[in-house]
Amino acid sequence: xxxxxxxxxxIALFSWSACHGAVWQMKQKDMYNTGRADYTVPAxxxxxxxxxxxxxxxxxxxxxxxxxxxxxxxAGPDGADIAVCTNTWxxxxxxxxxxxxxxxxxxxxxxxxxxxxxxxxxxxDGATVYITTDAMPGHCIAWSTHSGPAGGFWDNRDDTIxxxxxxxxxxxxxxxxxxLHQWSNTCYAGVDxxxxxxxxxxxxxxxxxxxxxxxxxxxxxxxxxxxxxxxxGRVAAFDGDTGAALWDxxxxxxxxxxxxxxxxxxxxxxxxxxxxxIYAIGLDIRGEPLWSEVKLQxxxxxxxxxxxxxxxxxxxxxxxxDTYYFQTVGQAANGKLYAVRTTDxxxxxxxxxxxxxTGEISASCPIVTPNGIVVVGNNHSGQYLALRDDGxxxxxxxxxxxxxxxxxxxxxxxxxxxxxPDGKMYIPVRTYWxxxxxxxxxxxxxxxxxxxxxxxxxxxxxxxxxFNGDCWVDLQDLAEFAAHWLECRLQPPQRCLExx
Numbered sequence: 001x002x003x004x005x006x007x008x009x010x011i012a013l014f015s016w017s018a019c020h021g022a023v024w025q026m027k028q029k030d031m032y033n034t035g036r037a038d039y040t041v042p043a044x045x046x047x048x049x050x051x052x053x054x055x056x057x058x059x060x061x062x063x064x065x066x067x068x069x070x071x072x073x074x075a076g077p078d079g080a081d082i083a084v085c086t087n088t089w090x091x092x093x094x095x096x097x098x099x100x101x102x103x104x105x106x107x108x109x110x111x112x113x114x115x116x117x118x119x120x121x122x123x124x125d126g127a128t129v130y131i132t133t134d135a136m137p138g139h140c141i142a143w144s145t146h147s148g149p150a151g152g153f154w155d156n157r158d159d160t161i162x163x164x165x166x167x168x169x170x171x172x173x174x175x176x177x178x179x180l181h182q183w184s185n186t187c188y189a190g191v192d193x194x195x196x197x198x199x200x201x202x203x204x205x206x207x208x209x210x211x212x213x214x215x216x217x218x219x220x221x222x223x224x225x226x227x228x229x230x231x232x233g234r235v236a237a238f239d240g241d242t243g244a245a246l247w248d249x250x251x252x253x254x255x256x257x258x259x260x261x262x263x264x265x266x267x268x269x270x271x272x273x274x275x276x277x278i279y280a281i282g283l284d285i286r287g288e289p290l291w292s293e294v295k296l297q298x299x300x301x302x303x304x305x306x307x308x309x310x311x312x313x314x315x316x317x318x319x320x321x322d323t324y325y326f327q328t329v330g331q332a333a334n335g336k337l338y339a340v341r342t343t344d345x346x347x348x349x350x351x352x353x354x355x356x357x358t359g360e361i362s363a364s365c366p367i368v369t370p371n372g373i374v375v376v377g378n379n380h381s382g383q384y385l386a387l388r389d390d391g392x393x394x395x396x397x398x399x400x401x402x403x404x405x406x407x408x409x410x411x412x413x414x415x416x417x418x419x420x421p422d423g424k425m426y427i428p429v430r431t432y433w434x435x436x437x438x439x440x441x442x443x444x445x446x447x448x449x450x451x452x453x454x455x456x457x458x459x460x461x462x463x464x465x466x467f468n469g470d471c472w473v474d475l476q477d478l479a480e481f482a483a484h485w486l487e488c489r490l491q492p493p494q495r496c497l498e499x500x
Contacts, residue, residue: 027119035316037419042458050398056101062089066362075126088116102438105148139166247287276301291345313363329357382411
């Protein structure tokens with residue numbers, strides 16, 4: 001297990017170059033909710049130092065309760081590559097240079113705690129940031145990516161029912177519409193004219209009962225399909241122009257996750273189950289079952305009321321489309337990460353992540369790299385895990401511990417992780433502030449709420465004094481070299497110059 005603790009001065013020992021073109025536009029990256037990270041983790045980073053190399057940390061005003069990063073290169077002030085994240089207690093949004101952590105803006109638009117439970121979204125051109133919040137006249141809020149909320153914002157307060165666009169993480173359509181939903185209702189969409197957001201679309205079925213999930217979108221040769229699932233035990237697809245139901249499939253199993261769609265063919269995958277039994281759901285673009293049944297059981301409840309699992313978060317889809325991953329939560333820290341074969345719905349493996357939730361939450365969703373590295377937080381168990389899909393089992397590479405929350409001492413690893421094509425990984429995490437940022441701030445070395453960037457790139461070549469092979473020189477390397485020197489002091493001098 002690892003707790004982030006890397007000396008800021010060591011950043012200068014590792015050189016990296018900016019790679020333009022990174023876009024993680026919304027939660028789970030795209031409108032399909034694939035969670036696909038476009039970076040192949042090198043072999044020399046697939047070890048117990050996965051979370052060790054911290055690039056920068058930028059402190060925020062408060063807690064992370066399901067919020068997460070979004071990234072858009074070239075959309076920040078003066079064309080900078082920007083990363084944005086929200087937090088609660090007190091409620092705020094922060095925009096930083098994603099390469100250095102230099103602060104562009106940090107401010108609150110007002111409202112309640114939902115700003116720290118959702119993930120923002122960028123407009124298609126990156127010029128605007130969208131969030132949802134409660135306790136304000138308008139629930140869907142927008143502001144300029146350049147200036148942040150302090151520069152002024154606009155919302156949907158003039159809608160007849162502003163709550164239609166109130167939850168949770170915005171999904172942005174190719175035409176720029178903002179898809180959201182109302183609590184325990186159905187999905188709606190609004191359009192942004194630059195000064196206000198107005199509802200322009202609504203799904204024809206109100207009984208989907210979407211709560212913590214969000215809709216997913218599929219562009220079928222210019223025709224948009226909107227897919228939603230919820231606590232009603234049904235999955236439905238709607239015409240993106242008219243809102244009419246294209247199909248409506250009963251699964252009789254509730255879910256708080258969002259659908260994940262295959263961008264190549266429109267196949268729909270969901271996870272479901274609130275009463276202990278857990279199911280994977282597979283449907284094609286017409287709503288027909290992909291497998292022998294609409295839903296296939298991947299976990300059977302053993303009857304212990306204290307060890308029930310619950311489908312609480314969105315899954316992700318491997319880059320080849322062959323594996324659907326999702327994580328459950330359990331009140332006895334008994335949640336698991338499941339890997340399901342999309343060819344027949346069979347279970348490849350499950351891994352006990354110890355994901356914990358005693359009730360409904362905005363839970364961490366897994367993401368996956370092209371070479372099968374899955375990264376996910378286990379929610380109230382307070383740990384992020386990096387696992388490798390080795391076909392018939394998962395191999396744990398490393399873990400990252402989260403420090404207890406200031407207010408209630410809870411440990412929250414509830415964010416979904418972001419990895420960009422240049423090998424940078426972004427997680428909002430309560431941890432020790434030990435690494436500086438582009439503002440040249442002096443770390444406090446105390447526990448803080450930190451927007452944190454990690455580096456996952458491998459070695460370009462041998463790194464002098466890197467004795468543990470993690471492409472990084474730190475106190476562990478120096479300690480290993482000192483121990484090696486003591487051991488070899490009676491040996492020939494050249495022996496002491498060899499690697500431990």
